[in-house]
Amino acid sequence: MFLQQLINGLTLGGVYALVALGYTMVYGILELINFAHGEIYMLGAYIGIIALGLFTALGWTEAAPGLSLIGAVAAAAVYCGAVGATMERLAYRPLRRAHRLAPLISAIGVSIMLQNVVMLTQGSADKVFPRLSDAPTTFAVAGATVSALQLWIVGVSAALMAGLTVLIRKTRLGLAMRATAQDPRMASLVGVPVDRVITATFVIGSALAAVGGVMVGLYYGVVNFFIGYVAGIKAFTAAVLGGIGNVPGAMVGGVVLGVLEGLGAGYISNEYKDVIAFVILILVLIVRPTGLMGEHVPDKV
Amino acid sequence: MLREAKLLRPVGWGLLTGALLVPLAGAGRAAGFALAVAATGVVWRALQHGRAARIVADAAAAAHAIGNRLRSAADLNRRSLLIIAAAALIVAPLVLNNYVLDVLTLAWLYVVLALGLQITVGFTGLLDLGYAAFYAMGAYGYAIASTRLGLPFWAGLPLGALLAAACGVGLGVVTLRLRGDYLAIVTLGFIQIVHLVLNNWDSVTNGPNGILNVGRPRIGSFVFSDPAHFYYVTLAVAVVAIGVNSRVQSSRIGRAWMAIRDDEIAAEAMGVPTTRLKVLAFASGAAWAGVAGVCFAGKFAFVSPESFTFFESIVILAMVVLGGMSSIPGVVLGAVVIVVVPELLRGVQDYRMLVFGAALVLMMALRPEGLVRRGLPRRRLGTAT
Numbered sequence: 001m002f003l004q005q006l007i008n009g010l011t012l013g014g015v016y017a018l019v020a021l022g023y024t025m026v027y028g029i030l031e032l033i034n035f036a037h038g039e040i041y042m043l044g045a046y047i048g049i050i051a052l053g054l055f056t057a058l059g060w061t062e063a064a065p066g067l068s069l070i071g072a073v074a075a076a077a078v079y080c081g082a083v084g085a086t087m088e089r090l091a092y093r094p095l096r097r098a099h100r101l102a103p104l105i106s107a108i109g110v111s112i113m114l115q116n117v118v119m120l121t122q123g124s125a126d127k128v129f130p131r132l133s134d135a136p137t138t139f140a141v142a143g144a145t146v147s148a149l150q151l152w153i154v155g156v157s158a159a160l161m162a163g164l165t166v167l168i169r170k171t172r173l174g175l176a177m178r179a180t181a182q183d184p185r186m187a188s189l190v191g192v193p194v195d196r197v198i199t200a201t202f203v204i205g206s207a208l209a210a211v212g213g214v215m216v217g218l219y220y221g222v223v224n225f226f227i228g229y230v231a232g233i234k235a236f237t238a239a240v241l242g243g244i245g246n247v248p249g250a251m252v253g254g255v256v257l258g259v260l261e262g263l264g265a266g267y268i269s270n271e272y273k274d275v276i277a278f279v280i281l282i283l284v285l286i287v288r289p290t291g292l293m294g295e296h297v298p299d300k301v
Numbered sequence: 302m303l304r305e306a307k308l309l310r311p312v313g314w315g316l317l318t319g320a321l322l323v324p325l326a327g328a329g330r331a332a333g334f335a336l337a338v339a340a341t342g343v344v345w346r347a348l349q350h351g352r353a354a355r356i357v358a359d360a361a362a363a364a365h366a367i368g369n370r371l372r373s374a375a376d377l378n379r380r381s382l383l384i385i386a387a388a389a390l391i392v393a394p395l396v397l398n399n400y401v402l403d404v405l406t407l408a409w410l411y412v413v414l415a416l417g418l419q420i421t422v423g424f425t426g427l428l429d430l431g432y433a434a435f436y437a438m439g440a441y442g443y444a445i446a447s448t449r450l451g452l453p454f455w456a457g458l459p460l461g462a463l464l465a466a467a468c469g470v471g472l473g474v475v476t477l478r479l480r481g482d483y484l485a486i487v488t489l490g491f492i493q494i495v496h497l498v499l500n501n502w503d504s505v506t507n508g509p510n511g512i513l514n515v516g517r518p519r520i521g522s523f524v525f526s527d528p529a530h531f532y533y534v535t536l537a538v539a540v541v542a543i544g545v546n547s548r549v550q551s552s553r554i555g556r557a558w559m560a561i562r563d564d565e566i567a568a569e570a571m572g573v574p575t576t577r578l579k580v581l582a583f584a585s586g587a588a589w590a591g592v593a594g595v596c597f598a599g600k601f602a603f604v605s606p607e608s609f610t611f612f613e614s615i616v617i618l619a620m621v622v623l624g625g626m627s628s629i630p631g632v633v634l635g636a637v638v639i640v641v642v643p644e645l646l647r648g649v650q651d652y653r654m655l656v657f658g659a660a661l662v663l664m665m666a667l668r669p670e671g672l673v674r675r676g677l678p679r680r681r682l683g684t685a686t
Contacts, residue, residue, distance in 0.1 A: 033482060050324050083321055090314065094666050100481065101428070102669040105622055108615050109661025116655035121326040233493065240486060275497050278490040285490075286475055289483045 004144040005266035006259060011150045011219065013258020014157030018212035019235035020242070020250040021164065022084075022205025028181040028245035029201050032092065035107040037209060038232015039114035040084060042225060044076040044210025045129075045217040046118060051075040052130045061130070069218075076214050077207040083114075084206030085199050093195070111228075118225040126222040153215045160208060161251050167204075168247060177201060181245070209235075230274065234261075237281040243294025252293060311342020390536060394529035402528040406600065408640040409535035410593055415620040415636040416542045416629070417589025422618065423626040424555060425582040426562030428485040430614050431472075431492030435465040435587035437499060437609035439594025441506060444604045447516035454518035454525075454599045458592055465591025466584040473583035477576060492611050499606035511605025515598045531600045538596060539633075542589060546629055549585075558582055559627070619661060625671030634672055 019041050026034045051072040055061045061068045091110050095102045137148040168174035176197045179187040188194045216231070217223045234257065242253025257277060265273040284291060319335025326334070348357055394402055414436060421429045439461030446452035446460060472491060476484050499506050506512070518525040518534065525531060549555045557578050560568040569575050598604050616639065624635030643653050 027482075031482070033485070047324060079321070079324065086317060086321065091662050091666070095669065098665070098669040101618075101622055102665045104428075104485075105615075105619060106662050106665040109658045109665070112654055112658030113662065116652075116658060117322070118325060120651060120655065121322075121330075233489075236486075237490075244482075272497070272501065275494055278493045278497070281490040282475075282487055282494070285479060285483055285487045289479055 001266055002263070003142055005262040007144055007146055007150060007262075009259035009262025010255065011153050011258070012262060013255035014154050015212040015216050015219075015254075016231075016235050016238045016258050017251045017254025018157055018160060018208045019231060020238040020254045021161070021247065022209045023236050023239040024242070024244055024247060024250040025177070025201050025205045027239070028247070029177070029184070029198055030092070030103070032103045032107065033236070034205075035104070035232070036087060036091075036110040036114060037205065038228035038230075038235065039111050039118075040080050040206045040228070041209040041213040041216075041231055041235070042118065042223070042228030043083060043114065044080045044213030045223040045227065046122060046127065046213075046225075047076040047079045047210070048072045048214035048217055049127055049129055049223065056130060073211055073214050076210040080206040080210035080213075081203040084202040088199055088202040093198075111232075115225055115228065122225065124225060126224045129217040129221050129223065131221075149219060153219060156211065156215065160211060164204070164208070164247070173197070173200060234274075234277045237277045240281060241284050241291055243291030246291065246294050249291055249293035253291065256292075308343050308346055311346060312339045314342060315339025394532050399528045402532050404641060404644050406528065406532045406535045408637045409532075409539040410596055410600075411617065411620060411636040411640050412539040412633050413535070413542045413589055413593040413596075414617050415624065415632045416539075416546050417586040417593070418617050419546065419586075419621050419624075419626070419629070419632050420549070420558070420589070421582050421586035423621050423632065424550065424562065425558040425579065427579060427582060428481065429488045429583070429586070430485050430611065430618065431488035431490075431495070432586070432590060432617055433609045433611070433613040434492045434495040435468055435590035436594045436597070436613070437495055437606075438465040438468050438587075439591030440598040440604045440609070441499065441512070441594075442591070443595040443598045444512040444515045445505065447598070448512055448514060451516070454516060454595070457516075457595045457599070461591040461595035462588040463591070465594065466588040469584035469587025470580055472587075473580035477579060488614075489611065492609075492614055496606055496610055499609065506606070509606060511603055511607075513603050515602045515604065517602060518599050525599075531596075535596055535600070538592060543629060543633060550627075550629065554578065554581070619664075622669075623664060623671050628671070631672050638672075 019037065022037045022040070023034060026032055026037070052061065052068065055068040055071060060071075087110055091106045092103050095106055139146050139148075168177060176187070176192045177200070179190070179192050180194050180197045180201075184194050187197075213223075216227070235254065238253040238257040239250045240253070241257055242249025242251070257280065260280065261273055261276055264276040268276070315335040315338035318338055319331045322331035322334055325331075348354060393405065397405075414432070417435075418429065418432050421427050421432070442464040443452070443454070443457035443461050446457060447454075452460065472488065476487050479487060500509055502508070518530075525534065557568070557573045560571070560573055561575055561578060561582075565575055597608070620635040620639050621632055622635075623639065624630075624632030626632075643657065646653055646656060649656075
């Protein structure tokens with residue numbers, strides 16, 4: 001049972017990590033907790049369904065299921081990137097100079113709006129993810145069952161995280177992002193286009209969350225307009241667990257949270273598994289607010 | 302005027318948001334939405350520039366002047382206005398129907414909640430996102446005590462306050478070292494846990510079904526059951542809350558709280574006992590929430606986990622922010638507005654939440670400092686204090 005829960009946990013953990021990255025990157029640059037990020041993940045799942053529906057109507061899904069899935073993921077990523085950029089531009093940028101609570105409340109407002117737009121346009125009932133193949137392939141490993149989908153999810157998450165790490169460490173954009181996170185004013189003084197970097201951060205974070213959304217939709221088979229809320233809080237917990245603002249921390253935090261939740265669901269209780277995430281959150285913040293991998297930022301007097 | 306007002310911008314935004322809406326809502330509705338956004342934006346911008354702006358400004362100035370003339374003609378000063386308002390409030394149940402009374406009762410209830418949160422967030426600057434948890438403590442505490450032990454309402458009030466305040470002390474002690482966003486996150490986790498426990502601890506809280514037949518307030522054999530009765534009860538509690546908060550705001554404790562809000566380290570350096578006062582801020586705010594919770598349970602005779610969520614905390618926080626954080630009249634106004642306006646929108650029920658979300662975003666974009674400018678207690682110069 002341990003191995004099975006571990007595998008399930010790793011799968012979920014990969015998705016949590018993808019969504020957590022968005023939270024942590026935005027916090028690192030703007031010191032803003034983007035409450036609406038969970039809704040982006042939900043939007044990604046819905047766009048994935050809509051895109052797949054379109055492809056099926058065009059006959060592409062029959063012909064090339066793998067490609068149409070990739071197409072759906074790409075569509076979701078692009079769409080959510082656009083939504084993220086628009087969100088930043090309309091709801092957060094005007095508030096750069098206002099007091100601390102303003103962007104937070106604005107974020108909550110955006111979150112409520114996105115949830116309700118989807119509920120009003122797509123209905124409040126669960127939406128079913130189209131099946132891609134009739135017989136899901138599974139493997140038996142040491143007493144546990146691993147499905148091909150789970151392997152795929154873990155693989156894609158790992159690949160995306162690796163890609164993001166390369167982007168941040170080796171490219172100019174990544175350098176600009178790190179500079180802006182460290183000190184936005186200084187960065188703009190040395191010529192970094194801070195506004196564009198911030199927009200890019202939102203776009204990347206949203207795209208990652210969208211991929212996570214599509215994968216979760218595939219995994220569970222159904223989505224509804226409310227999944228963003230719970231997943232958002234958990235992914236946020238993961239980001240805090242790893243140290244908010246810390247990119248590798250978010251990856252680690254996501255995986256750890258996923259595994260802990262999987263094990264908890266198996267060994268403690270399935271109903272209270274959501275509580276596990278919140279209890280972890282509170283414990284981490286009380287005992288070690290900077291998270292597993294965060295640096296301690298001293299109070300400057 | 303076209304170029305100066307940058308009228309093309311709203312058109313651009315309209316097209317962009319419309320395009321994003323297409324996959325979800327279809328081309329027709331998205332196009333309609335795009336048009337609406339573009340038109341609103343264009344009109345908004347146009348009104349801010351050129352002749353239209355001058356006309357609007359002149360009209361506003363004229364209205365202001367007329368208001369002043371009327372006031373001086375009737376020789377009304379602040380005290381008289383307050384007396385008139387008080388009389389109107391007291392007489393209201395005789396002329397208004399039950400529905401309006403219920404809405405007003407809810408408004409007074411939220412005034413109490415908003416004032417409590419104002420102590421924590423507005424005065425002391427402690428961002429509490431889990432305030433609804435204290436509200437739940439009061440409501441469920443009284444509900445359980447009433448249905449299992451037969452505790453009367455009037456004894457339930459202090460019980461609810463104490464229970465909630467104890468939780469406030471707990472939360473305050475635990476979060477002492479946390480600053481800003483981290484504090485917010487912990488309080489967020491707190492309300493999530495409380496909500497989950499309320500939903501799942503069936504033996505005590507009855508889970509999602511809630512607790513029915515909670516005892517109504519009674520004096521002797523007279524039972525408070527009419528909407529008018531609860532109107533007066535909640536109005537009385539709200540008035541007490543306003544009075545207490547006003548006194549506290551201009552007291553030493555209130556000033557110490559505001560010192561902590563403005564600069565905790567400086568306050569500590571000046572001798573303010575920040576630890577004690579932060580815990581006190583949490584406890585005081587929580588106590589008001591507990592009282593409001595008991596009133597809620599007593600009025601509706603029913604409690605369920607659905608009323609005590611993170612969203613509820615956010616609504617109360619919005620009232621405080623809308624009211625301008627440290628202004629008591631502002632927060633009262635904010636609470637009343639946020640309770641009453643959705644009732645006026647009842648006709649478009651489905652869109653209520655969407656409008657609320659949009660209102661939050663717009664409110665922050667247009668006027669983040671709230672309805673009433675930051676109201677600092679005014680001191681009369683020349684008198685010894």
